Amino acid sequence: MKNIILLTLFFIFSFSLRAQNYLNLYSGYGITAPKELNKSIEAFSYARPWLSEKQPLLEKTFTLGLGYTGILAKGLFISPDFQYNISKSFAENTNFKTNIEMHWWRGNINLDIYPLEFGLDSVGFRFRPFVRVGGGASAILPRIDFNDSLATVNDEDYTPHFWTYQFSSGIGCRIYLNRIIDIMPFVQYNYQPSVDIEDFNLALHGTSVPGLGNVSKVSNLQFLLSVSFKLGRSKELIPEQKEPKSKKKKK
Amino acid sequence: MNRRVLLKQLMMGLPAAAFLPTFLSSCAKEVLIEDFKFTGSVIVIGAGASGIYASNLLRQYGAQVTHLEARSVIGGRMKPNTSIPGIKIELGAEEIHGKRSILYDLAQFNVPSSLIPLPGDDYYFLENQLRSKDFLTGNANLEGTGATMFQILDSFASYPGGAQSVAQYLEEKELDARFIEIANALVGNEYGADNNRIGMLALKEAEAGYSSGEDGQILKDKSLLELFETAFAEDVNQVELNKPVESINYEGAQVVVTTENGESFTADKVLITVPLSILKNNSITFIPTLPSDKLDSIDAIKMDNGLKIVLQFNAPFWVGNTGSIIGGSKVPEYWITGAGKNESVNLVTAFLMGEKADYMAGLSDAQKITEILEELSLLYPTGNVLGKYNGINIVQNWLQEPYIEGAYSYPSPGSEGKRSVLAAPVEGKLYFAGEATNFNGHLATVHGAMESGYRAVKEILEA
Numbered sequence A: 001m002k003n004i005i006l007l008t009l010f011f012i013f014s015f016s017l018r019a020q021n022y023l024n025l026y027s028g029y030g031i032t033a034p035k036e037l038n039k040s041i042e043a044f045s046y047a048r049p050w051l052s053e054k055q056p057l058l059e060k061t062f063t064l065g066l067g068y069t070g071i072l073a074k075g076l077f078i079s080p081d082f083q084y085n086i087s088k089s090f091a092e093n094t095n096f097k098t099n100i101e102m103h104w105w106r107g108n109i110n111l112d113i114y115p116l117e118f119g120l121d122s123v124g125f126r127f128r129p130f131v132r133v134g135g136g137a138s139a140i141l142p143r144i145d146f147n148d149s150l151a152t153v154n155d156e157d158y159t160p161h162f163w164t165y166q167f168s169s170g171i172g173c174r175i176y177l178n179r180i181i182d183i184m185p186f187v188q189y190n191y192q193p194s195v196d197i198e199d200f201n202l203a204l205h206g207t208s209v210p211g212l213g214n215v216s217k218v219s220n221l222q223f224l225l226s227v228s229f230k231l232g233r234s235k236e237l238i239p240e241q242k243e244p245k246s247k248k249k250k251k
Numbered sequence B: 001m002n003r004r005v006l007l008k009q010l011m012m013g014l015p016a017a018a019f020l021p022t023f024l025s026s027c028a029k030e031v032l033i034e035d036f037k038f039t040g041s042v043i044v045i046g047a048g049a050s051g052i053y054a055s056n057l058l059r060q061y062g063a064q065v066t067h068l069e070a071r072s073v074i075g076g077r078m079k080p081n082t083s084i085p086g087i088k089i090e091l092g093a094e095e096i097h098g099k100r101s102i103l104y105d106l107a108q109f110n111v112p113s114s115l116i117p118l119p120g121d122d123y124y125f126l127e128n129q130l131r132s133k134d135f136l137t138g139n140a141n142l143e144g145t146g147a148t149m150f151q152i153l154d155s156f157a158s159y160p161g162g163a164q165s166v167a168q169y170l171e172e173k174e175l176d177a178r179f180i181e182i183a184n185a186l187v188g189n190e191y192g193a194d195n196n197r198i199g200m201l202a203l204k205e206a207e208a209g210y211s212s213g214e215d216g217q218i219l220k221d222k223s224l225l226e227l228f229e230t231a232f233a234e235d236v237n238q239v240e241l242n243k244p245v246e247s248i249n250y251e252g253a254q255v256v257v258t259t260e261n262g263e264s265f266t267a268d269k270v271l272i273t274v275p276l277s278i279l280k281n282n283s284i285t286f287i288p289t290l291p292s293d294k295l296d297s298i299d300a301i302k303m304d305n306g307l308k309i310v311l312q313f314n315a316p317f318w319v320g321n322t323g324s325i326i327g328g329s330k331v332p333e334y335w336i337t338g339a340g341k342n343e344s345v346n347l348v349t350a351f352l353m354g355e356k357a358d359y360m361a362g363l364s365d366a367q368k369i370t371e372i373l374e375e376l377s378l379l380y381p382t383g384n385v386l387g388k389y390n391g392i393n394i395v396q397n398w399l400q401e402p403y404i405e406g407a408y409s410y411p412s413p414g415s416e417g418k419r420s421v422l423a424a425p426v427e428g429k430l431y432f433a434g435e436a437t438n439f440n441g442h443l444a445t446v447h448g449a450m451e452s453g454y455r456a457v458k459e460i461l462e463a
Helices: A002-016 A035-047 A198-205 A242-250 B003-027 B049-060 B102-110 B133-138 B145-154 B166-172 B177-191 B200-209 B224-231 B233-237 B276-280 B292-300 B354-361 B365-379 B419-423 B446-462
Strands: A021-034 A060-073 A076-093 A096-113 A127-146 A162-176 A181-196 A215-231 B041-045 B064-068 B115-117 B121-126 B129-132 B217-219 B245-249 B255-259 B264-267 B269-272 B285-287 B306-313 B322-326 B333-336 B347-353 B389-397 B430-432
Touching (some): A021 A181, A035 A198, A096 B102, B041 B255, B049 B269, B129 B133, B166 B177, B177 B354, B224 B233, B292 B419, B306 B354
Antiparallel strands (some): A021 A060, B121 B129, B245 B255
């Protein structure tokens, strides 16, 4: 992970000296499918039939992100980014409240591929669709509370953090607003093939439950909206004369 | 848009489209547990913790359950006694081990105000004096031998050696002889036997799997059985009492269970939750005979006698905040029964397992009381123990308890790896639950029994 961070910083530093660089701030919602994690949560409810409100599955994520986009070659951009995601599952029953949170800190290095006609290094287009492929590492910090008290494993507070990796891909469109700001709606799919949930199971169930896997696959489809600020030198992407002309006439 | 642009846009869409089926398939709800429905019939044998809980789960998921119990009461090894006013004395299971278990959750949901931490401080019997743990671990005269003992006892999960008993291992580790009885109380007696009868490899397996925590809890004004009766009232009401099973015939497509009084019950599957001792003494005839590996595991896992003897005194002879007294040569552990519940009842419970239970069980009840009072007098020479004893006592001998015939299973030498074999289903028709079948380190506990019930029900639903 340290290497990935250093590499990201290197890219940001080196490319910020060049034209066509963006700082991207984004946020959005996602649909998540952490298979074995959800099986574990479901098993928790199943084993406690006395709970009238079942524990919801982890199905949605909220995302905040910060990224950078810089040109690598004509039509090819590098977009390292860093996301914070949270998924929650909360159920309140009489005398028994259970809150499960998964905090995901995800670092990615993405390649954004623009068709040459639409590339950021070309001019004259307001809408520039792109395809994204990437990958990186995540730190995952699960948290489980029972009646507002942190879950324990062998009397130790369950406050783990562990690392995993992911592959990402997506499609999006960069929309020119003005010389400083673009907006960029995009859809990103992340896949984590191996998330260790052994201790999560122990903290949730108090025991290792037969049939529950200790490793979970996690799929996550994000719907994100980014505001991108141009950095460094900037070409006139849209010819200036288009908008002001009509206003002058009115005056 | 010219043709070239259009083609490129299509090319862009392809990778996204390629991912879509993957994502949709991962989002699609798998056949998760809730979706399982078993609409067939199940006979549950035994109405202890695992049997009651398993019946409840089976009914939740659609099974037709017939629940048979050999005795005239439910609860198995949960046995409250209310003969002394002001307190519910647990003659069987008493402690809720740790705070991360299905039983703790059940108690927290149903009787939260009754759930209290195991009260009082532990005292250790060392060279005819009662000492605190701080003394054992910190007193300069002991030269660190007490601390060494606790370190050894805390490291069983990473035991690196081969097959031997705990007693042999402690000898190998040159445990100070002054701590032999204390170590026996903390390990052997706690696990349901004594250090000579506990195997290190099986103990390692149990300790490594244990995950519920050490913070013991008890119920202040309820019994564990009441908790089950409250939480699973409908299931408890449907238990058919006085139906001791004589044979289980699983030759045909359906299983036929016959009771000692000649009644026959037929079902698709049978869940057997009887104590290990009942399987060991062949009280139930299986037709055909159980597989040889199952029989081996039944033989390898041991279950000894256990005694709880409760004595009442007119006034306390112990110091104020006493919880347990550990390391007696006759009784490995005493505890103040009313601590945290009702201090005014002045009750002391003597808890003996293994060889010491065998010895004590051979005495008359009067002799048992005499021996206990002698030891307590030795522990409290100025406490006037004999003078304060009011003559009221309750003796619970689990070996003599009909259809239970023992305390609980323990990690006997050679039993490592055998519990999962004991738990395994036979021919998709016989399923096994109960504390002895718990292979997650929670053997000999109520929550371990419940976990095994859950596991067996899951096996039935998924079959």
